Amino acid sequence: MKQAEALAPERFSPTVAGLPLFYNRGTVYEEYARSCADLGQAQLSFHYLDLAQHSLPATRFWELMLLTARVIVLVKAHEFDAGISLALDLLPELKQKGLQRSLDQLQQQTARASRSLADALAESAPDY
Numbered sequence: 223m224k225q226a227e228a229l230a231p232e233r234f235s236p237t238v239a240g241l242p243l244f245y246n247r248g249t250v251y252e253e254y255a256r257s258c259a260d261l262g263q264a265q266l267s268f269h270y271l272d273l274a275q276h277s278l279p280a281t282r283f284w285e286l287m288l289l290t291a292r293v294i295v296l297v298k299a300h301e302f303d304a305g306i307s308l309a310l311d312l313l314p315e316l317k318q319k320g321l322q323r324s325l326d327q328l329q330q331q332t333a334r335a336s337r338s339l340a341d342a343l344a345e346s347a348p349d350y
Contacts, residue, residue: 248277
């Protein structure tokens with residue numbers, strides 16, 4: 223992480239040499255938060271989401287991206303009610319802005335997990 227922080231620009235620069243740039247410390251922190259969530263480290267994920275929030279411009283776009291990441295972290299931390307509630311609150315605006323892809327991916331992951339759980343329960347059900 224220290225190397226990534228050193229390489230990432232500290233401040234957000236919307237363009238470099240006329241090309242759009244969406245890479246800075248805030249985006250590094252957000253991505254690292256998602257990776258921590260994949261590894262089951264929810265508290266560390268929330269810490270890096272907070273760092274990302276302080277590093278990114280205070281615009282609705284970045285706020286929506288961070289809230290979407292927070293939904294993913296909550297669900298992966300088994301805080302389903304909080305994650306789904308936040309997702310439902312965000313969904314109309316995410317759809318309007320075309321940003322619902324991350325939630326679509328999360329829904330697909332949870333559907334696969336739900337099917338796996340149902341299969342496992344069906345296999346282990348006692349015969350009465």
